[in-house]
Amino acid sequence: MTGQVESHLVTLANGHRLHPEAAAAFALLQQDASAAGFELAIASSFRSYDRQLAIFNGKACCQRPVHDERGQVVDMNALNSMEKLAAILRFSALPGASRHHWGTDIDVYDAAAMPAAYQLQLSPEEVAPGAIFDPLHRWLDRRMNAAQSHGFFRPYAEDHGGVAVERWHLSFAPISEGLETVLDASTLQQCWGDELLLREEIAKDLEAIIDSYVKVPKGWCSMF
Template sequence: MHKMLFGLNDAHVILEPVSGQLMHPEALTAFSQLRRDARDAGFEPRVVSGFRGFERQRIIWNRKASGARPLLDSDGHPLDVQQLSDEEIVFAILRWSALPGGSRHHWGTDFDIIDAAAVPEDYQVQLTPEEVADDGVFGPFHRWLDERMAAGRSYGLFRPYAVDRGGVAPERWHLSYAPRARELQDLLTPELLRTQIEACPATDNLALADTVCANIESIFQRFVAVPDSAYPQSLDRL
């Protein structure tokens, strides 16, 4: 369970054949049901990011910490890493990218989705708020999905980052298979997360790990834990 919780291997996920992404089997079943109904409505849901392991998330994190990948403020504007304190860098990264060990993508229950029917094959997906806004290229699909969720036909899926709670920026494209994700979230604690971060080998470490560990309680509450109110009610009936 420890390896699954922190994305240390991929033994708990299977291949979604259309996208080539890895997903938790139950999340894949839910997505397949969603895709079936969406196709009838003229959409073509496609997973563009499923399971991401600890190492992949560490690479993303370290590149942002070093300035090799853009670091953005809460409004999506570029920041100058050289002008920020270590703590400011950590919280800027967390606004848009998960902490390695604290990513829901580690579980395979969570995935990012687009409507492939809305764009040409060579379209470069950005996963930006503009793309998924009601008037964006993927807006019609997300409006359709919102309506189904509101009507109680959610396939067990929900949007963990549907609104801005002062932590992770809203991600309309991010879906989560609620029953299994809730179970896994309940196993994760700030102490376990700190231990995993501290276990990174010295030669292959996590950038700003000391700053992360010093702020782990705040980070966990703001950027890792999804509140009970965000989960669908009566998970056993999904």
């Protein structure tokens, strides 16, 4: 659950790793996408605890850029510690709390739409109306129900005040819906070591952080 073991995963031909049930469902979704003229590809699948820790700490110490919803770089030096934490959590999960730890969640794009040498960003600009990946996501929009999505849904389809909207992020509900209900503050605190930055700020409001940045609003994926 916290990304510290990988025994729950299978490796796909492209090297990405997923829960076996999510992998099988994604293969079916890929087939449907291909028939519609898209090359549905994975940009990110399973992410280990150590990898998430490196991402989070890199942003907390200003070694990695932090972006806002418009894709602009945030001046982290101008923020206090709590503001830094909020800015990071808009697009990057706490180590141990990323949905990508579960092997159920993926970031996707249309490989067929990319020109030669195109650098994938997974940014709001890429999925905006009329942008390079908008046709794929409009197709996915029409399939976001249990019968046509093979169990996938968008946990961050709307802005509920936590994670920013991420059209590219899909989650396999038959597995992820159960896991998010058992992830709690105690589980997270047990996996953290002294290397996690902003620990004091996180501890002040950990339960609220889990509710806002990990769990999907109640009923959001009830169709599954």
